[in-house]
Structure formats: structure tokens, C-alpha cells
Amino acid sequence: MSVIGYLLKEIKRVKWLFLAAVAVYLLASTLVRFAPLILQGLIDGPLTAISKGTTLDQAVFLRELGVYMLMNAFGALGFYASMRLLMFCANGIAEQLRNRAYDVMQRLPISYFDDKPAGKIATRIVNDTETLRTQFYGTLVYAFNNIVRLIFTYGILFYMNATLGFVLLLLIPLYIGIQYAYKKMTDKPMKDFYDARSDVNTQVNETMNGASLIQLFGQEQRVMEEFEATADKMRRADNKIIWAQSIATWNLTEFLKYLVITGILTIVGYQFLKGQSDLSPGRLFVYINYIEGVFIALGALVQQFPNLLRSLETGKRVKGLLEEETEPDSSTELTVTDGQVVFDQVTFAYEAGKPILKDIVIQADKGETIALVGHTGSGKSSIMNLLYRFYDPQEGRVLIDGKNIRDYSRESLRSHMGIVLQDPYLFTGTIASNVAMNEEEADREKIAQSLEKVGAGPMLARLEKGMDEPVVEKGAAFSSGERQLIAFARTLYSDPKILILDEATSHIDTETEEIIQHAMEVVKEGRTTFIIAHRLSTIQNADQILVLDQGRIIERGRHEDLIEQGGVYAQMHDIQSRV
Incomplete structure (x- = not known):
């Protein structure tokens, strides 16, 4: 026409x-x-x-x-x-x-x-x-x-x-x-x-x-x-x-x-x-x-x-x-009870013939913490993109509680996930509206509890309006650490079954890292958690550490086990320790 x-x-x-x-x-x-x-x-x-x-x-x-x-x-x-x-x-x-x-x-x-x-x-x-x-x-x-x-x-x-x-x-x-x-x-x-x-x-x-x-x-x-x-x-x-x-x-x-x-x-x-x-x-x-x-x-x-x-x-x-072709989506709602996540022999490419992930196998049981480490371009973020269903794999399956996420609506899938990025985005409004994500009938008591649990109490105490303090220009008036605390409180408030922490401590100083580490432990409790981290000090307690290189998992295990193996992870840890 x-x-x-x-x-x-x-x-x-x-x-x-x-x-x-x-x-x-x-x-x-x-x-x-x-x-x-x-x-x-x-x-x-x-x-x-x-x-x-x-x-x-x-x-x-x-x-x-x-x-x-x-x-x-x-x-x-x-x-x-x-x-x-x-x-x-x-x-x-x-x-x-x-x-x-x-x-x-x-x-x-x-x-x-x-x-x-x-x-x-x-x-x-x-x-x-x-x-x-x-x-x-x-x-x-x-x-x-x-x-x-x-x-x-x-x-x-x-x-x-x-x-x-x-x-x-x-x-x-x-x-x-x-x-x-x-x-x-x-x-x-x-x-x-x-x-x-x-x-x-x-x-x-x-x-x-x-x-x-x-x-x-x-x-x-x-x-x-x-x-x-x-x-x-x-x-x-x-x-x-x-x-x-x-x-x-x-x-x-x-x-x-x-x-x-x-x-x-x-x-x-x-x-x-x-x-x-x-x-x-x-x-x-x-x-x-x-x-x-x-x-x-x-x-x-x-x-x-x-x-x-x-x-x-x-x-x-x-x-x-x-007239752009939108993503086809299912109307079936995904129900998550345990939050078990499985990557079953997943292969994925952004461009045909150039695979970014190759034969990825991951099993994260309820409450476990999985850490992904590797050099830039190794495939860490691509794994998360598949879990969010920003993309679908060309081969293999991604399962949550044994259900192929491809068969369910993206909105219902993402409603069970909490995400904290390395540079969290704050919307114009207040601290409270950012924690509740403008929920129509937000529970102010729950907002306050969420902020307190992640260690944001001292920040609220110094603010004249507390959790009603205005947020403008992406939260530019707050430090990186304070923005992270608000993001953690947001995640805690939404109470997801699955948590994704994407280099959540990469932009903060060592002193603030201790506060953020505490917030991470609070938010992780009882949730299946994926952590993408460059600072290996933040993942030493992870149940599984997966080392990626050129789209493949080349090492996996706990921190102590990988140090004893003396492989790539041990070399990365040694370099960061000396630095």
C-alpha cells in the first residue's frame, strides 16, 4: 500500500x-x-x-x-x-x-x-x-x-x-x-x-x-x-x-x-x-x-x-x-516455584555462522549462587541475555523449573527476575517510587524495610525527606554506591525467585563494596542468583564459579577447588591479588 x-x-x-x-x-x-x-x-x-x-x-x-x-x-x-x-x-x-x-x-x-x-x-x-x-x-x-x-x-x-x-x-x-x-x-x-x-x-x-x-x-x-x-x-x-x-x-x-x-x-x-x-x-x-x-x-x-x-x-x-516485525510471544504465563535454572547444551549466535556461545551446560538449583567470570567478549552477558529472553538460542534449551522458557510469555518470565546492573538506572520521581517502580498501591512499610535491610538506613537518615527524597536526571545527585543500594532495595521489594547481579560492584570504592556485599547477601537469600563479576573477591562464596573463554565453559567449581587446579581462574585470582 x-x-x-x-x-x-x-x-x-x-x-x-x-x-x-x-x-x-x-x-x-x-x-x-x-x-x-x-x-x-x-x-x-x-x-x-x-x-x-x-x-x-x-x-x-x-x-x-x-x-x-x-x-x-x-x-x-x-x-x-x-x-x-x-x-x-x-x-x-x-x-x-x-x-x-x-x-x-x-x-x-x-x-x-x-x-x-x-x-x-x-x-x-x-x-x-x-x-x-x-x-x-x-x-x-x-x-x-x-x-x-x-x-x-x-x-x-x-x-x-x-x-x-x-x-x-x-x-x-x-x-x-x-x-x-x-x-x-x-x-x-x-x-x-x-x-x-x-x-x-x-x-x-x-x-x-x-x-x-x-x-x-x-x-x-x-x-x-x-x-x-x-x-x-x-x-x-x-x-x-x-x-x-x-x-x-x-x-x-x-x-x-x-x-x-x-x-x-x-x-x-x-x-x-x-x-x-x-x-x-x-x-x-x-x-x-x-x-x-x-x-x-x-x-x-x-x-x-x-x-x-x-x-x-x-x-x-x-x-x-x-510495520516492523515484533517479537512473537506466547500468552501462557510462567509460574516459578523453586527458581531452578538449566542451560541444556545451548549454542547461540547474534549473526549466522558466528556462534558466541557453544554447547553451554549450566544447572543452578534453588537458592544456589552461580558466578560467571571471564575476559571481555567471553560470553557472560550473552548467557544473561538468553535468560532474560532478549534472544533465543539457535540450539539447546533454557529451562526454569523444568519448563522451556521459549514456551512462555516474556513478561511473565521477567516478572520472576530481579536485576541489578553495574550502573543502575533511577527514574525521575522519589527514592520510594524507584523502589516500588511506581506501583499503584505501593506498600510504604515494605519499601522502608527493603531499604533498611540492604543498608540504606544511613543514607535515608541524612536526607531531609528520607525515602521521599526527589530523584532527578537518572539519580545524578546520588553516588554510585547509593544508586546501587536503591537498586538492591528495588529488587528486594519485588521479591523475585531469580536474581541477576551484573558486575554490581565494579563502579564503587572498597569501603562502599563492604556495604554492597552486605546488600548482596541480603538480597540473595533464598534466591537462585547469577553473578557476573570482574572482582573475584565478590564471588568467593559462590556455589559454582563458571570460567568462560570464547563462548565455552572451560572451568567450573568452587573458589577453593579452582585455585587448587591452577588454571585460568587461579591465574586471574593471582593477578587481582597482586594488584
Whole structure:
């Protein structure tokens, strides 16, 4: 389906309101377009009679004038009501598009985001849907207005004077030619403009997130130059569009309008002077009124068409996002009682033919702690990605309590997991809302207990508002250790069966590590726990330590056993001990 067809199809979501608006508009248009004919009767009747010395028939005059005024008044009210309804439809469609785009984004596979900047995705959901609201659906409303006006006016002109109607029809091919030339000249600049706008959003997003690194490494000038280059690309593309749009300016429309009106008045004046014209003043007024209406409608369409064209490139991108293939998911809910986790001969690759994990076998029984260690790229995070079901393995199975997680919904699977990352994310709100994750009926006593158990009591004591202390800008006002404590309290509050600690102590100092170690022990109690760690001191009490290298488990056992083996783990431990 074409982009314009796809966007027009969206109108069905508000079809009854849209049809009501159209009906009101057609009624209003009928009243307003036929009103000049009443005025023609006034000019050629009572007013012309006065010029011939006849007494003005006030009753007829006032009656006709009243009808004319009422037709215009009711027409104006109808236009206002219908345009409000049509704009309401446009806003509703844009809102639904935005909501659906956001929903699709949340259901896309994690792999979709691997090579796409956050700024470009944000542009699709925010900027592009807003552009569709203003430049497609908003413009469509006014284009519809002028098309209806054009049809009515041509119909009346043909009824009054078919020759004049045919002559004015010649204007339509002229305007179509202008628009065709405009489209050919702006296809590429429009694509370049919106691509550059997405790049600008991406660069702003990256600069904001990496502001400290940019300043520390003195990259301000380089970043500014890159931004200026992208902004310049956007400016040059827009200049090409503006130059093309100048072809279809109001000046051209006005010139053609006055040219035609001047021609008609010249012919009528010449015929009148020769005594060959039987055209009444009222009829001449109506001709000029309707001819001007034709030009106003055509001129407005010329101005509105570029906005419609601009929005099609935007619509193409929104359509592409909405049609992205989302992850298939089961509706079956996963119930977890023990939290036993098994990786049964799992092989996985992000790209076909390049396996990241090879024949992985892991069994973590209820309450056990499994530690994953290895050099960067050894496959530790990939194992966790499979457990979260961010990806599914190409071979083998991942089982929880003996159930293949592939057969259950991702949401129900993840509801049984608690995750603490090396750099925990805090949402705007309060400490309490972050612990309860904005739960509608949060248990404040349970929140307080969770914070106290993980050792966050001293932190709350120094804060004026305690657990109601505001959290802004990803928790930037808190130290790494404090953010970790809030993340541990969040996990404790959710009471998961399975716990994943992803290098939870890698960003904190030695003194804070003791507090975090205590928090880890509290949260781990009674839960099956996976720990990804670079600091071997944090995993010495693990029930199993798995050493990975190039996607394979090359060593496994307890800390003491692996030290005695004198293998890779022992070498890593020796290096860290000396450091």
C-alpha cells in the first residue's frame, strides 16, 4: 500500500466523527456558495430599480438581504464546527499513531536497537507523528475545504455559463504542471531534510549523555563542528525546498487571478460600450465573485500541496516503524516455584555462522549462587541475555523449573527476575517510587524495610525527606554506591525467585563494596542468583564459579577447588591479588 493510502486508511479510526464533520461542512459550503446568487437578485432587482427611478420595495429588499445574511451566518458557523471536528479527528489520528509507534517500539526485539541511535527512534515517535498531525492531517483538512469549494464553484459557473466554466478548467492542468515540477525538484531535498533532522536529534542526545566525557577529553570543538555540518545539511536541503516552493507562491496565483478578471472586465466593458452586452450588474458581480473563488481555492491548494509532500517522507518512516516485525510471544504465563535454572547444551549466535556461545551446560538449583567470570567478549552477558529472553538460542534449551522458557510469555518470565546492573538506572520521581517502580498501591512499610535491610538506613537518615527524597536526571545527585543500594532495595521489594547481579560492584570504592556485599547477601537469600563479576573477591562464596573463554565453559567449581587446579581462574585470582 502506498504511503498516502496508508495514512488515509487511518481515518477509519475516527470515521463516524469524520463523516459527521464532512456532512456539516457540505451543508455549510452549500449555503455559502449559493449566497452570492441571492445577492445577484438584490443587485439586479431592487437596487437596479432604484437607478431607474422606481421606489425601493423595502419588504423584498430586507427579506432577500436577511436570507443572504442568514445563509452566510449559518455557513460560517457550519465551517467553524466542521473544521473543529476535522482538526479533532486529525489530533486523534496522530495520537493513535504515536501511541501505536511507542507500543511497537516496546515490543521490538532487542536486536532492532543494536544499530539504531536512540535519537532517530525518538524522532519517529515524537517529531514525525507531530509532523503528520500538522502537515498531513492538518493540511488535508484545509485541502478538503478548498477542493469542495472548487467543485461547488465550478458547478455553479458551468450552470451559469458553460463557456466560462470550460475556459477556467484550463487552469487546472496549469496548476497540476506547477505541482509536478515542484515534486520533481523536492523529492531528494525532502529526504535529506528529514534524515538530517534525525541526525541532529541523535547528536543532541549523544552530546547530552556524554557531556562529561566530551569536556574531559576536550572534544567540544569537534562535536560542535560535526553538529554544524549536520545542521548545515539540514539548512541546505530546506533552502532547496524553499526555492522550489517559490514557484508556487501567492504572487503567481494572484497574477493569474487578476489577469483573468482584467480580461473579463475588458471584454464586458468593450461589449457594453458597443451596446452589445446584455450582462446585468448582478450577474457580472457573481461571475467575478466565483472566478475569484476558483483562484482562491487553487491558490490555497498550491500552498498546501508542498506540506502534503513533505509529510509523505515522514509518513514513510512512521509506516516503516509501525510495520516492523515484533517479537512473537506466547500468552501462557510462567509460574516459578523453586527458581531452578538449566542451560541444556545451548549454542547461540547474534549473526549466522558466528556462534558466541557453544554447547553451554549450566544447572543452578534453588537458592544456589552461580558466578560467571571471564575476559571481555567471553560470553557472560550473552548467557544473561538468553535468560532474560532478549534472544533465543539457535540450539539447546533454557529451562526454569523444568519448563522451556521459549514456551512462555516474556513478561511473565521477567516478572520472576530481579536485576541489578553495574550502573543502575533511577527514574525521575522519589527514592520510594524507584523502589516500588511506581506501583499503584505501593506498600510504604515494605519499601522502608527493603531499604533498611540492604543498608540504606544511613543514607535515608541524612536526607531531609528520607525515602521521599526527589530523584532527578537518572539519580545524578546520588553516588554510585547509593544508586546501587536503591537498586538492591528495588529488587528486594519485588521479591523475585531469580536474581541477576551484573558486575554490581565494579563502579564503587572498597569501603562502599563492604556495604554492597552486605546488600548482596541480603538480597540473595533464598534466591537462585547469577553473578557476573570482574572482582573475584565478590564471588568467593559462590556455589559454582563458571570460567568462560570464547563462548565455552572451560572451568567450573568452587573458589577453593579452582585455585587448587591452577588454571585460568587461579591465574586471574593471582593477578587481582597482586594488584
